[in-house]
Amino acid sequence: MSKRALSGSPTPQATVPSPKRAKVELAPQPVSGPSKRAFHNKQHKKRKIPAPPDFGSHDDVLRMEVERVMAEEGVQLSWNEGWDAPEGLQEGMEIELTVKELSSTGDSISLLPNPYPPWVIVTPFAMPQERILVRIGRPAHGHSGATLLKVIEPNNDLRDMSRVKCQYFGKCAGCQYQMLSYDTQLDFKRRVVMKAYQHFSNLPESVIPTVLPTIGSPLQYAYRTKITPHFDAPPDQRTRRGKKIKPPPVEKTNGNTGLGLHGDWELRIGFDQKGGGRNVLDIEECPIATDIINVGLKIARKTVQDTIQNYTRGATLLLRDSVVIDTPSSRVDDKARKPEDLSPKETEAAALAEAGVDDGRGGTVNASAPRLSHVDKQTEPAAGSASISAPPIETKSAIRITNAEEHICVTSPNTTMHERVGPYLFSFPASAFFQNNNSVLVPLTDYVKEAIENATIGQGQQHPTHLVDAYCGSGLFSLMLSSSFEKISGIDISLHSIASAVHNLQLNNLPKDKFVFQTGTASDIFSSVSHFPSTQTAAVIDPPRKGCDEPFLRQLLDFRPKVIVYVSCNVHTQARDVDWLLKTQEQEGRTDDNGAYRIVSIRGFDLFPQTSHVESVAVLVR
């Protein structure tokens, strides 16, 4: 499972041919000339090499890209190698580069010009083939990060700055692609999916189908139904475990306006600054978030500004877009397992999931971790503070959207949220997982439904009648696909999500006896569906970013549903898991003749326009 697929594969299509090594002006010239094209592999005595990044994480994807580009230049890097920048390349120096390609993280990749040895420079917000001026940052494994200072020669085929709708674009870590046409964004995302299967699986090219064009989001701005901006407490008020922390000498601002309370310190409420470590960028509006969330953000900001003196540590705000429904609040159904029914292991796993630890997409709008992962923390008075105003109460507003329903901005994690998807209404607590782009959920779930229906076409077999919905959340796929199935069984580790799934049946007048939802780890589902006929069962699996674990995949393979639709917000862990399924069945003697799974399609869905993220749907049929 943990094996890494490293770059033996051909250069992916995302690669732009290496620019000719023209003579370039270095500004300033390296102090002493770097050794001629020899890789400088001396390690800093003092530097502690960090542990390798988690499989499929942002840093791991960047590691793969860097190692691949260095390998193309004749330098094979293992994780422990290449942590020192080439001689003469210093932090803070400005240098001109030509961008070679775009990495799957959305950052540009360039190589240092001659006469430097091969070394990658990773610069956000630059496009392939552009000539850029950058300021060199810290060296890391095989590369240095850099800040884009100027685009000297833009790639006008790709870049059009008049498309940018956000005043913070280029500083905020949230969006990478606002300067691109939407078609180009979709095309880049398709390449990310292709590269993931090339480099994060060891599958032979012959078994990977051509990745289909990415399905776009109907809304490309104002689509995001949840954001979690964060802020720090004033330095001289911060405490840890009830004890005062010595404030840093002077905390520098980045020039944003804010509440200048303590020397140079300013309150900044927003998202992480790109390349700014843990620096918060003050954000007054977020154009990828829905209108009502932006109304809520204004009120939330004002509340925090008025009460900041009560905070002894930073906090994360929760802002979610909910339709207003006149209905009794969520109720836990008898059939859902109650907390006291869970084993200690399940309870711990459930608690982690509830806290957002296991929920791959519960994070901030910019995909960087919020300061506090548990959104409940935001309303708790920080230890030592006398009183605190809760962040804004639900922000009712007259804003109405196309379906003429009123929306509110929910800010309390315990509030019951409502979202409408097609003909169905979903309720769930604001702290629980729900997909963040409502506009694309009908196309996504329709696609999954059709993929299952198509699995049996031409085989003279009956359409699957039973559905296993693993990592089901509050029942999105179960309900949206329900008209096609006789029996549906869903599982999720989150108690709240399962309670919501059960409640959502009642909310939509669906027959309860058709569905079973249970709380537990995903692999538990198989013992409860042993009566499902495997040849007539479809499995939809939609795990968090880290992907599936081996016990789940093992049991999935043993259960042998007719069709598996793997939906993932992290195509890299998806590629690894699909590799595991196909390789394991091969080792166990499965062939096309005796019912081996094959990948019939892979396609990206754009749940996150303007960003480099992509949702991937892989369909496997036996």
Ligand SMILES: C[S@@+](CC[C@H](N)C(=O)[O-])C[C@H]1O[C@@H](n2cnc3c(N)ncnc32)[C@H](O)[C@@H]1O
């Ligand atoms: C990406 S979400 C998908 C939810 C749902 N399919 C939807 O689209 O709304 C992943 C879900 O997996 C759940 N989860 C995380 N780890 C799990 C585990 N080990 N077993 C079962 N569910 C898990 C989370 O609680 C979350 O609801």
